[in-house]
Structure formats: C-alpha cells, structure tokens
Amino acid sequence: MIPVLLILTPLVTGLVSLLLKQSETAKGWALLSSLVSLIIAIAGVFFYPKQQLVFDAAWLPDLGSRFALQMDGMGKMLCLLTAVSFPVIFLATYRNEYRNAGRFYALMLLTQAGLTGVFVATDALLFYFFWELALIPVYFLCSIWGGERRIPVTFKFFIYTFIGSLLMLIGILYVYFHTPDRSFAMHSFYRAVLDARMENFVFWLFFIAFAIKMPVFPFHTWQPDAYEQSPTAVTMVLSGVMVKMGIFAVIRWLLPVFPHASVHFADVVIVLSVIGILYASLIAIRQDDFKRLIAYSSIAHIGLMSAAIFAGKSAGLNGVMVQMFNHGINVIGLWIVADAIEQQLGTRKFSELGGLAQKAPALAVLLAVMAFANIALPLTNAFVGEFLMFNGLFQYNMWMAAVACISVILAAVYTLNMVQKVLYGSTGSITEQAGETAPNVQWALVLLAIGIMVLGVYPQPMINLTKDSVQAVLVNR
Amino acid sequence: MNAIIVSALLGVLMMFSGIWVKNRAAITNIAAAGLLLLVIANLLNTYGVWVIHVNTHGMLEFQQFGLFFNTIAFTATLLYVLLSGRDMERTGADTAEYYALVFFVLCGVSILTSFNGLLMLFLGIEILSIPLYILTGADKKNLRSNEASLKYFLMGCFSTGILLMGITLIYGATGNFSFGNSQPIPGTTMVSAPFLEVAGILLVFVSMAFKVSAAPFHFWTPDVYDGAPSVFTSFMATVVKAAGFIAFVRLFSMHTALMGPSWRIIVTFVIIATLLVGNITAVFQQSVKRMLAYSSIAQAGFMLFALYSDNDLAKEGILLYSIAYSLATIGIFAILIKMNDYTFDGFNGLAKTHPVLAAANTVFLLSLAGIPLTAGFFAKYYMLASAVKAGGSIWLVIIAVIFAAVSVYYYFRVIQAMYFKEGTPSVVPTGKSFHTLLIITAAAIILIGLFPSWVLNFLYF
Structure with missing residues (x-):
C-alpha cells in the first residue's frame, strides 16, 4: 500500500x-x-x-x-x-x-x-x-x-x-x-x-x-x-x-x-560520459552566472554516475546509488543559496557579487558547506559516492578513470572560484545593502548541511539500503 | 441495416421539417433527437434486434466491427450537433437542409461500414460525398466557400472516375464485384488476368487514398477544409474521414495477400509521404484552421498504419483512433468556431479570459499530439504496436514517432498562445451548457486515455 x-x-x-x-x-x-x-x-x-x-x-x-x-x-x-x-x-x-x-x-x-x-x-x-x-x-x-x-x-x-x-x-x-x-x-x-x-x-x-x-x-x-x-x-x-x-x-x-x-556498448557510453564530464567542467569554469555554473557542474556529476554504471563493478554501482541521493540534496542546497541571493539582490552574476561573507556570515558558512560537498571533499557525503564511483571506473579501465579524475580538480577550480567571487573580496554597489537571509531559507540549508555531514561520516545505512538493487544488476550481467 | 434505413428516413424528415418548423433552435433539437434515435437503432442492430429485414443478397454484411464504428460515428455527430449546432444555424438560412444532408452523409457512412463488394462501396462513397460538396458551399455569399465547394466537387469527380475505372478493371479481370476472387466467369473461356486486377486494385487504392486525404492525393484537403464553413469542416475532418478509413481497412484487410510484399512498399511510401507533407506543412501555418487541415492529413498518416499492419490490433486501433481523433477535433473546432480570429495570435491570453475553453482545448490538443493520459496516446500506441507486431520495419515506426514529435510543435503553439502569451481574444459569448459539454468531452478523452479497454470491450460483446 x-x-x-x-x-x-x-x-x-x-x-x-x-x-x-x-x-x-x-x-x-x-x-x-x-x-x-x-x-x-x-x-x-x-x-x-x-x-x-x-x-x-x-x-x-x-x-x-x-x-x-x-x-x-x-x-x-x-x-x-x-x-x-x-x-x-x-x-x-x-x-x-x-x-x-x-x-x-x-x-x-x-x-x-x-x-x-x-x-x-x-x-x-x-x-x-x-x-x-x-x-x-x-x-x-x-x-x-x-x-x-x-x-x-x-x-x-x-x-x-x-x-x-x-x-x-x-x-x-x-x-x-x-x-x-x-x-x-x-x-x-x-x-x-x-x-x-x-x-x-x-x-x-x-x-x-x-x-x-x-x-x-x-x-x-x-x-x-x-x-x-x-x-x-x-x-x-x-x-x-x-x-x-x-x-x-x-x-x-x-x-x-x-x-x-x-x-x-559500455566503452562507447563511458567515453561519451567522460567527454561530458570534462567538457561540462571546462565550461563551468568560464561561467559568470550562478545558475549556469550549477547546471554545468551537474552535467559533470551526472556524467560520472553514468560512467560508473556502465563500468559495472560492485563498488561503482554502490557509489552511484549513494551519489544519486547525495547529489540530489547537495545540488538542491546550491540552488537554494543561488535563489536566496537572487531574491535578495536581484542578480546571479558573479561579477556583480562579492563580500557576502561580511554581510551574511551564516549564509556564507552554509554556502561553503554546499560548495565543499560539490567538490566531494572528505567528510561530506559526496566524497563517499565519488570515491566508490572512481573505484569502480578504475577497476574497469584505469585510463578512463584517470581522465575522469581530472574533473575533481576542475570541480575544485570552478566551485572555489565561485565561493571566492561570491563571499570574499570587497562589497560592490549591489552587495552593499545585503543582509542575512530569511530564517526559512537558513533552516532548509541547515537541514541539508546536517544531512551532508551525517552521510559523509556514516554512509553505511545508505549503502545497505540499496544493496539488493546492486546485487540484482550484478547478477544479470 | 437499421442505421441505413433510419438515417435515410431522418434525412427526408429533416428536409420537410424546414417547411413546418420555422424556429431554428427547434430544428437543431429535432436533429439531436433524431441522432439519438439513430444511435439507439444502431445499438439495437448490434445486439441483434432488426427493425426490418431486407435481403441484400450478400451485398451488405453487418459485422460487429462496422456496427461499432456506426455507434462511434453517430455519437460523435450527436456531440458535434450539441456543441456546434448553434453555429450551424448562423452559417446560412437553410438549417433544416444542412441537417438533412448530415443525415444523408451518415447513411453513406453506414453503407461504407457494411458493404460487401465494390458496387456497394461505390454507392456508399457517392452517398457520402455528394452532400459534402453541398455543405462545403453552404456559405453561399462567401467566395472562398464557393471555390472550395467547386474544387472539392471537381476533384471528387476525378476520384470517383478513378474508382469506377478500378472497379471496371477488377470486374473485367475476375467477373464479379468482390475483390480477390480471381476465378473465370462460368461458361466463358475468360482466364483470370492478374495484371488487370492489380491495376484495378491500384486504382481503387488511389481513389480511397484521395478520400482519406493521404499524400500524394491530399491536395484538395487544405483548401476545402479551409474554405468550407468551419462547422462543416469539423464534421468532414472527423466523422467522414474516419468512415473513409473504416471503408479503406474493410476493403483491403482481406485482400492484401493478393499483392504480395509489394503492398507494404506502396503503403509505406504513402504513410511516409502523408506524415511528411501533413506535419511539415502544418508547422508553417499561421491560421489555426489551416493548421488543423494539415494536421488532419498528418493524423491520416498514422491511421494508415492500420492498412500497413492489417491485424487485430490494427482493427481495434483504427476504432480507438476514430474515437480519439473525432472527440478531440470536434472539440477543437467547436472552440475555434467561437473565435473571431482564426490565427494563432487570436488565441493569445485565452486562459485568462476563458479558463474553461482554454483548459478543454489543451486536453484536446494534448490528445491530438498523443501525450499519455489522453485517448490520443492509446490511439497512436495501438497503431505503432500493430506495426511492430506485424513485424514491419522498425525504421518506419521510428520515422512515425519523429513526426509525432514534430506535431507537438504546432499543437503546442496553440497552448503557448493560450497560456503563456498576453492578449485579449475576441470570442463569441458561450453558454453554460457549452462549457459543460466541453468538460464532459475532455473528461471522456482522459478516461479513455486511462482505460482504453472500457471502450474496446464493446467490440467483443
């Protein structure tokens, strides 16, 4: 029922x-x-x-x-x-x-x-x-x-x-x-x-x-x-x-x-996915719009999942399962920040933002957490998923895994660049009057941040939850 | 049999009602009551009650399939009269005559669903077509209506001539009026002549393709549909067209083996041409009415799959397609007639001013586009499934769905105009009963889209 x-x-x-x-x-x-x-x-x-x-x-x-x-x-x-x-x-x-x-x-x-x-x-x-x-x-x-x-x-x-x-x-x-x-x-x-x-x-x-x-x-x-x-x-x-x-x-x-x-066709799909990962990451670096940056970064993350699925190794599939959930909450977190900024300041352009850390410290901390999760830093939930996925991809083909791994560096480049441009530097004419965001936004972000931390430290329940699906895929191969 | 007799009688009755009844609204009511009677008479026939027994010497044969289509056609016409009857009264002075002609068309429809042999097919087609030539020209003072009528008449005559030529060749080759019966005439030395017969079949095919506006015999359709008064376009594009397909399927379903594999090549060519011409041209239209004319060609491309695959799924599918397509098109036309501006821009902002019309129209358009949860989806689904089941070329099916996606483009343009654009559409005032009927029609489309078996089960009872 x-x-x-x-x-x-x-x-x-x-x-x-x-x-x-x-x-x-x-x-x-x-x-x-x-x-x-x-x-x-x-x-x-x-x-x-x-x-x-x-x-x-x-x-x-x-x-x-x-x-x-x-x-x-x-x-x-x-x-x-x-x-x-x-x-x-x-x-x-x-x-x-x-x-x-x-x-x-x-x-x-x-x-x-x-x-x-x-x-x-x-x-x-x-x-x-x-x-x-x-x-x-x-x-x-x-x-x-x-x-x-x-x-x-x-x-x-x-x-x-x-x-x-x-x-x-x-x-x-x-x-x-x-x-x-x-x-x-x-x-x-x-x-x-x-x-x-x-x-x-x-x-x-x-x-x-x-x-x-x-x-x-x-x-x-x-x-x-x-x-x-x-x-x-x-x-x-x-x-x-x-x-x-x-x-x-x-x-x-x-x-x-x-x-x-x-x-x-696993090779074909994995090659397409890896191309997508690098391509999207490179474009993400050039973006000036908050939303477009998240969009391209999302393509890169999804590409990795698709590559890991077709690699067909147990570790990779476990990683995909975990990462499906994690990517969901992480990317929603980033969107919430983007929306909070846009609602308050009326712009999403990095070139017009800056210095928000002074004006809105709580939002800054929460954005930093989301950004770290986007880079898949250890202690965040995404680390677990990405690690397992790279593991699976590595078992399938070392070279493809190596090329895909470049995306981790690129992710750090565009995400930290974004954090820097939004939070640090001097305040501009638009960010001058910025303040702390509304409590409902903060609460939503805090909930997500707790989820990110908890699943980053103790992902086992999530892996156990989807064990049967991973087994089912492996049996059928 | 019931339907043929009752519809003919009702046609005569309607003609005379014009003399006795001066109130136009009353005439519409009489016609609606007559249609209800016709539906009942046909249902009685379906369940084995005959009003009158006529020995047709096997020239007519009443099967569940045809009788069920009759019910669909008559119910659709009833819905059409209820939705658009008021507008028919506004077209010209001769309301009673229009209804009389509609009943004569329905008489033709019932012959087309039960003919057994080429002679009755010819009679059915003629009884169906001649009233339509008149209805097309019903707006007597309008030059475009007259032009359309004449064009339709001349082109129709051509196709009738071709049909007759085909019948003659088949008769010459086989010695009788039913297809696929190549035996020499008893008592003569005439041998069967496959060449003549194949030539005859091809001519009949061409003529039928003309009637259902399949490319490359579709050229009359846009002009006639566009020029005819919109009320009658609605009728022509739905009931009449679906009846043409039923006759088409009925005619060829038993005899495709005669032509061997080349049959499928011909039908494939016609399907692709029809889908291509209908969809691509519809994309470039500025008037919704003309877009609907091309879309009806495009929809015919899908219905032709019933000829291509020729199995039980195809037969069920063509019935479902007739229902889905007729309901949606009658609905859209009923709304279109109320608009004073037929261009896409004329629909701008309709959702704000007339939420009910816009919502119902959206359901109709989604159904035509074949989006799931609407009847149109299952209509297309059955057609594609029948082709896959028949082991046909999967590329043909892929081409068809790509064109289905193209069709989304022009159907959604109307939705975009209604919901996402600003404007003040000028609409003829509509009543509460009109709204209720539209809502019922839309609900029926969604219900069939969820449970198509409810309808198709009637076929087997």
Whole structure:
C-alpha cells in the first residue's frame, strides 16, 4: 500500500490545490502535503515490512499491462530523496511569490506524483505513463513562471525529452512482443529474448531517452538553458530529482533488459560520459552566472554516475546509488543559496557579487558547506559516492578513470572560484545593502548541511539500503 | 441495416421539417433527437434486434466491427450537433437542409461500414460525398466557400472516375464485384488476368487514398477544409474521414495477400509521404484552421498504419483512433468556431479570459499530439504496436514517432498562445451548457486515455 499512498498523496492534494485561490493557503497546503508524503516515505522505508511495499492491480488486461508498483532498495532510496526534496524546496522558497500560487503548487505536487511513480513502477507501460506524467507539469511550470526566454527554452526541453520518450516507447513495444508471456511486467521484460542485432539496436532506443533525461553528452544541450530559465523551485526539482529518473531507468530497465548490449556498448557510453564530464567542467569554469555554473557542474556529476554504471563493478554501482541521493540534496542546497541571493539582490552574476561573507556570515558558512560537498571533499557525503564511483571506473579501465579524475580538480577550480567571487573580496554597489537571509531559507540549508555531514561520516545505512538493487544488476550481467 | 434505413428516413424528415418548423433552435433539437434515435437503432442492430429485414443478397454484411464504428460515428455527430449546432444555424438560412444532408452523409457512412463488394462501396462513397460538396458551399455569399465547394466537387469527380475505372478493371479481370476472387466467369473461356486486377486494385487504392486525404492525393484537403464553413469542416475532418478509413481497412484487410510484399512498399511510401507533407506543412501555418487541415492529413498518416499492419490490433486501433481523433477535433473546432480570429495570435491570453475553453482545448490538443493520459496516446500506441507486431520495419515506426514529435510543435503553439502569451481574444459569448459539454468531452478523452479497454470491450460483446 505504501507506494500507492506515496503517489496518491501528492496527486490528490495537487488536484485540490488547483482550487485554492489564496496564495498563503496554497503554500501551507503544499508544505503540509509534502510533509505527509515524507512521513509516509520514512515509515515505508524504515518501518514497514516488505509485503507493504508491493502493490498489484489489474489495469489494462487486454494489453498485458498491470498497475504494479514495488519499492526495492533503489526505489526506496529515490522515493526518500523525492519525499525529502519537496518539503525542503517548499520551505526554502516559502517567501517567493507566484502568480496563481494554487496552480503553481498543484503542478509541483503533480510532478512529485509522477516522479514517485517512475521510481516504483514495475510495469513498463506504467513506467512510461509516469515518465510522461512527470514531464508535462514541468513543461507548464517552466513556461508559465519561468524567466524571460522561457517559452522557446522550455519547448526545446519538452521536444527533446518527448522524442526520447517516444523512441523508448518503440523500444518498449519491441521488447513486449518478444517477452515469453506477452506482458509489460518488469520480470517478463528481463526474460525477453532478443537476437543480438536487434538487442543492440533497441538498446539505443532506450538509451537515448535516458541519456536525454540525465543528460549525457551530447544530449545535454537543453539542460543549462532550461535550468537557467525555470523558476528556481522547479530547477531544484529538475536537477535534484528529475535527472535521477534517467540514472534510475538505466539501472532498472536498460542493464537488465539488454545485458549483452550494455556490455557491448559500455566503452562507447563511458567515453561519451567522460567527454561530458570534462567538457561540462571546462565550461563551468568560464561561467559568470550562478545558475549556469550549477547546471554545468551537474552535467559533470551526472556524467560520472553514468560512467560508473556502465563500468559495472560492485563498488561503482554502490557509489552511484549513494551519489544519486547525495547529489540530489547537495545540488538542491546550491540552488537554494543561488535563489536566496537572487531574491535578495536581484542578480546571479558573479561579477556583480562579492563580500557576502561580511554581510551574511551564516549564509556564507552554509554556502561553503554546499560548495565543499560539490567538490566531494572528505567528510561530506559526496566524497563517499565519488570515491566508490572512481573505484569502480578504475577497476574497469584505469585510463578512463584517470581522465575522469581530472574533473575533481576542475570541480575544485570552478566551485572555489565561485565561493571566492561570491563571499570574499570587497562589497560592490549591489552587495552593499545585503543582509542575512530569511530564517526559512537558513533552516532548509541547515537541514541539508546536517544531512551532508551525517552521510559523509556514516554512509553505511545508505549503502545497505540499496544493496539488493546492486546485487540484482550484478547478477544479470 | 437499421442505421441505413433510419438515417435515410431522418434525412427526408429533416428536409420537410424546414417547411413546418420555422424556429431554428427547434430544428437543431429535432436533429439531436433524431441522432439519438439513430444511435439507439444502431445499438439495437448490434445486439441483434432488426427493425426490418431486407435481403441484400450478400451485398451488405453487418459485422460487429462496422456496427461499432456506426455507434462511434453517430455519437460523435450527436456531440458535434450539441456543441456546434448553434453555429450551424448562423452559417446560412437553410438549417433544416444542412441537417438533412448530415443525415444523408451518415447513411453513406453506414453503407461504407457494411458493404460487401465494390458496387456497394461505390454507392456508399457517392452517398457520402455528394452532400459534402453541398455543405462545403453552404456559405453561399462567401467566395472562398464557393471555390472550395467547386474544387472539392471537381476533384471528387476525378476520384470517383478513378474508382469506377478500378472497379471496371477488377470486374473485367475476375467477373464479379468482390475483390480477390480471381476465378473465370462460368461458361466463358475468360482466364483470370492478374495484371488487370492489380491495376484495378491500384486504382481503387488511389481513389480511397484521395478520400482519406493521404499524400500524394491530399491536395484538395487544405483548401476545402479551409474554405468550407468551419462547422462543416469539423464534421468532414472527423466523422467522414474516419468512415473513409473504416471503408479503406474493410476493403483491403482481406485482400492484401493478393499483392504480395509489394503492398507494404506502396503503403509505406504513402504513410511516409502523408506524415511528411501533413506535419511539415502544418508547422508553417499561421491560421489555426489551416493548421488543423494539415494536421488532419498528418493524423491520416498514422491511421494508415492500420492498412500497413492489417491485424487485430490494427482493427481495434483504427476504432480507438476514430474515437480519439473525432472527440478531440470536434472539440477543437467547436472552440475555434467561437473565435473571431482564426490565427494563432487570436488565441493569445485565452486562459485568462476563458479558463474553461482554454483548459478543454489543451486536453484536446494534448490528445491530438498523443501525450499519455489522453485517448490520443492509446490511439497512436495501438497503431505503432500493430506495426511492430506485424513485424514491419522498425525504421518506419521510428520515422512515425519523429513526426509525432514534430506535431507537438504546432499543437503546442496553440497552448503557448493560450497560456503563456498576453492578449485579449475576441470570442463569441458561450453558454453554460457549452462549457459543460466541453468538460464532459475532455473528461471522456482522459478516461479513455486511462482505460482504453472500457471502450474496446464493446467490440467483443
């Protein structure tokens, strides 16, 4: 029952939110709803027995598709990430004003429902449905409440992901007609028999869809623009949770369904990922815009995850699992800082910022924590994940790991550069009147910082949580 | 049989009602009641109750598939009359005659869903087409409407001629009016002549492709759809077009083996051409009405997959496609007719001034674009699935989805105009019942998008 509740709570509260007229009511309602989801998620992940985490009901009997949900280790971890992210996002942006706030929060909650659905669906067609359900509200969110160039940028994002989804749909159909029992169920998909030539072909139909979502080089061009133009609350969802859809889908659907092809093409994908890591890191160094810097840094981090997945070593996969959660909270932390600065000072340009450490010491400390986590310094959660991922990549191919490792240095360059330009130096005309940020932002950041520290020192519970998913991938190879 | 008789009678009744009833709103109500009667008569037929038994000597054959489509077509027409009846009254003075013609078209539709042999196919097509030529020119004082009508008539005559030529060749080759029955005529020495027969089949194919506006025989479509009064474009683009496809599928479904593998090559060519022409041209339109004309060509490209794959999924799919496409297009046209400015900019800011219209229109457009959670998704899904199941070329399917993504571009332009742009659209005042109907239609699209089996199960009861 738990996965159903996790989907229904945001779905129903989201629909109710459409009717809310008052901006304050809508905010409170959304925060309340996301807290309820968080409680359900925590209860489901840590306290309920396994039987409660499975749900199965008839949906489309003629088509061989069922409304089947299940939370395994990876599903639990990502549901937890989703459930943690939304209250934090709502809390951190509590003071931002939106036109038609009721609709804004309704669409946010619908996105949450779609995301949760993607992480728990064990039926390919249902998975496809949720995959799209998560996309459509985001399209409207970005197009209505986004920045100046929102309409073309969001449209590019939509078309990109939609083409990817449709290609995946063909792939799903093809595999479906080769399952032993003509069913969309995950386990039937795992047993589908494809000849080698078609397996290699259909692999790409799926991979392109997931690569666009992650995004992996060269499918990433939608991402910096979309992140920059979206309202920050949506950007947090996009980069904190939504990109995990791609990584999750590779582990859940791509590797087990196309075991031979994913070994066959591992080199290609890893090379693409490593190119993406370096390319994005180099561009990040040149950025003057806070949001664009985070966007490119995010591409680099995701690239590393994708490389580690295809390396297919136990350590690397454990690292990916941990890092999916960690990257989610770290990047949301960075976005919160970016948003706090923009809301207060009206600019995101490093060239116009400086000296904030004197004006807002608390924010400075919190930004420093987030920045260290972004560089993956020891004692922060990202260190654990990145270390394990490099370990896995190293076992697969030393040279690729060595090249990818350059990104660690580059990450330090652009992140510390950012910290320096924002926090230190002398105050400019804009930062002169800066002050401490509102308590709700600080609270959200403190919560994230605690999470970063705790998981950095003691990551074992997270690794234990996703152990079964890692095993499942390794067995199938 | 019920549907053919009742629709013909209702057509005559509507003609005379114009003499006795002067109130136009009353005429619309009579037509709606007549359509309801027609739906009921057809449902009775579906469950084995016949109003009258006529021995057609096997020229008509009533199967579940065709009868189910009749129900769809009549219900769609009922919805269309309820949504756009008011606007039909505004088109010209002869409201009763318009409805009479609509009923005659429906009579043609019911023949097209039950014909058994080329002769009845020809009759059905003609009964369907001639009223449409008149309806296209219904706006008598408008030059463009007249032009469209004449163009449609002349082009229609050509295609009828080609159809007749094809039928003649097939008859000459096989000695009877049903396809794929190449036996010499008893008592003569005439041998079967495959060349003539294949030539005949190709001519019939061309003529049918013309009727459903498949490229490269689509050239009449944009002009006619654009020139005709919008109310009748709505009817032509939905019910009539879907009926054409049902006839097309019915005609060729049993006989594709006759042509061997070359059949698929021909259909592949037509599908790709249709998708290409429809989608690419639609991208460049400035008027929503003209965009919808090209989009209807593009949608025809998807429906042609039913001919390509020719299996049970395809047959279910074409029915689902008819429902999804008709509901959405009738809805969009109902809203479009209320607009005074048909360009994309005319829709700017509609969400602010008319939230209900904008929301319903969004659902319709999403359905046409084939986004999941709408009926349009499953319509496209069935078409693609049938092609994959039939073992067709996966590249054809990939090309089709790429064009589906292109179609998102022009459908979403309307959504962008309504929601993301500022403006004050000028809209004819709309009533509460109109809003309610739109909401019901949109809800139906979403429900079918969640549970398509609810509809398709009717096919097997």
